[in-house]
Amino acid sequence: MRFKYLIVIAVVLTLIASSIAGCSSKEQKLTKINFVETVHSIFYAPYYVAVSQGFFKEEGLELVITTAQGSDKAATAVLSGTADIGLQGPETTVYVLLEGRDDYLVNFGQLTRKDGSFLLGKKPEPDFKWENLRGKKVIGGRPGGMPEMTLEYVLKQHGLDPKKDLTLITNLQFTAAAGAFMSSDADYVALFEPTASMVEKQGGGYIVASVGASSHEVPYTTFNAKKSYIEKHPDIIQKFVNAVYKGMLWVDSHSPKEVAEAIKPFFPDADVDLMATAIERYKNQNTWGTTLKMKVEDFDFLQTILLDAGVIKEKVDSRLLINNTFAEKAEKTIKK
Numbered sequence: 572m573r574f575k576y577l578i579v580i581a582v583v584l585t586l587i588a589s590s591i592a593g594c595s596s597k598e599q600k601l602t603k604i605n606f607v608e609t610v611h612s613i614f615y616a617p618y619y620v621a622v623s624q625g626f627f628k629e630e631g632l633e634l635v636i637t638t639a640q641g642s643d644k645a646a647t648a649v650l651s652g653t654a655d656i657g658l659q660g661p662e663t664t665v666y667v668l669l670e671g672r673d674d675y676l677v678n679f680g681q682l683t684r685k686d687g688s689f690l691l692g693k694k695p696e697p698d699f700k701w702e703n704l705r706g707k708k709v710i711g712g713r714p715g716g717m718p719e720m721t722l723e724y725v726l727k728q729h730g731l732d733p734k735k736d737l738t739l740i741t742n743l744q745f746t747a748a749a750g751a752f753m754s755s756d757a758d759y760v761a762l763f764e765p766t767a768s769m770v771e772k773q774g775g776g777y778i779v780a781s782v783g784a785s786s787h788e789v790p791y792t793t794f795n796a797k798k799s800y801i802e803k804h805p806d807i808i809q810k811f812v813n814a815v816y817k818g819m820l821w822v823d824s825h826s827p828k829e830v831a832e833a834i835k836p837f838f839p840d841a842d843v844d845l846m847a848t849a850i851e852r853y854k855n856q857n858t859w860g861t862t863l864k865m866k867v868e869d870f871d872f873l874q875t876i877l878l879d880a881g882v883i884k885e886k887v888d889s890r891l892l893i894n895n896t897f898a899e900k901a902e903k904t905i906k907k
Contacts, residue, residue, distance in 0.1 A: 601633040607654035614687035619834040621818030630810035660717040678793040680863035685783030689767040691776035699779040701729035707758040720880040764849035789873040812897040827851040863898035
C-alpha cells in the first residue's frame with residue numbers, strides 16, 4: 572500500500588516538475604531585442620504601455636532597453652549593431668541615406684506625429700502669441716535635432732528670424748534645460764513632458780504654448796532598423812509592430828490616469844497625477860493616434876523643415892525610408 576502511495580507521489584512530483592519546466596521553456600522562447608530609445612520620456616507612452624501590459628511578451632519578444640540621450644547616438648547604436656531597433660527622430664535616417672550608405676536605416680513605424688515640447692515662460696500668458704518672443708532670451712534644443720528645428724520653423728512661420736529677432740540658446744544638454752531656465756534670466760524654454768508639468772507645478776514657469784500644436788503633422792519619432800536587419804528578420808519586426816500597435820490602441824481607449832499608472836514603473840519618481848496631466852495634453856493634440864503608418868507627404872514636410880534649417884541641401888526620396896507593410900498587416904490582424 573505504501574508503495575502505491577509512493578508511486579502516486581512520484582507521478583504528481585513529475586507532473587509538477589514538467590509543468591515548471593514547461594513554463595521555463597516558454598520563458599526561454601522569448602527573443603531578446605536590443606532596443607535603444609533617444610530619451611526617456613512620457614512622450615513615448617504607447618511603447619512603455621506595450622511593455623507594461625505584456626504585449627511584447629505576447630508576441631514572444633523581450634526588450635533590452637537602453638537610453639541614448641540623443642537621436643544621433645541612437646542612430647549610431649543601430650548602425651553599429653549595438654542595437655537591433657531604435658526609436659528616434661527620422662531626420663537621422665535622412666542623414667544616413669545622404670551619406671551614401673547601402674545598408675541605411677528604414678522607418679517601419681511612426682510612434683509620434685507631432686513635436687512633443689511645450690513652451691514655458693516666467694509668467695502666465697493666456698493670450699500668448701509667438702511674436703511675444705521678439706527680443707527675448709529662449710532656451711531651445713540641440714542644433715540639428717528635431718525639437719530645435721521644429722521650434723525654429725514655428726518661429727519663422729510667425730515672422731521671427733531665430734538668429735536676429737531673439738536670443739536662442741542651443742548649447743545646453745537636454746536634461747539641463749529646465750534647471751537653467753529656472754535659475755537664469757532666460758524668458759522662455761522649450762521642454763518635453765513630464766519636465767514641463769513638473770516645472771509648472773514647482774512654480775518655476777508656466778506653459779504658454781504647444782510647439783507640436785503650432786506645427787505641421789510629421790513623423791516626429793519613428794521605429795527604425797537597418798535595411799538588412801528588416802530583410803533578414805521580418806518576423807521580428809512584425810511582432811514588434813504588433814506589440815506597439817496594441818499599446819497604441821490601449822492608450823487610446825484608456826484614461827490619462829490609467830495610462831499614467833500603467834507606465835509608472837518606467838518613471839518611479841514621477842507623480843501619477845502629474846503624469847496624467849502630461850498624457851492628457853498629448854492625447855488632446857493627437858500626438859499618438861491609432862496607426863503606425865507614415866504618410867509620404869508628411870515625411871516630405873519633415874525634409875522641408877530640414878532644408879529650411881540648412882542641415883540638408885537636397886531632399887531624398889521619402890519612399891526609400893518608409894516601410895508601412897508591417898503596420899498595415901498589424902491593423903488587418905489585430906482588432907481595435
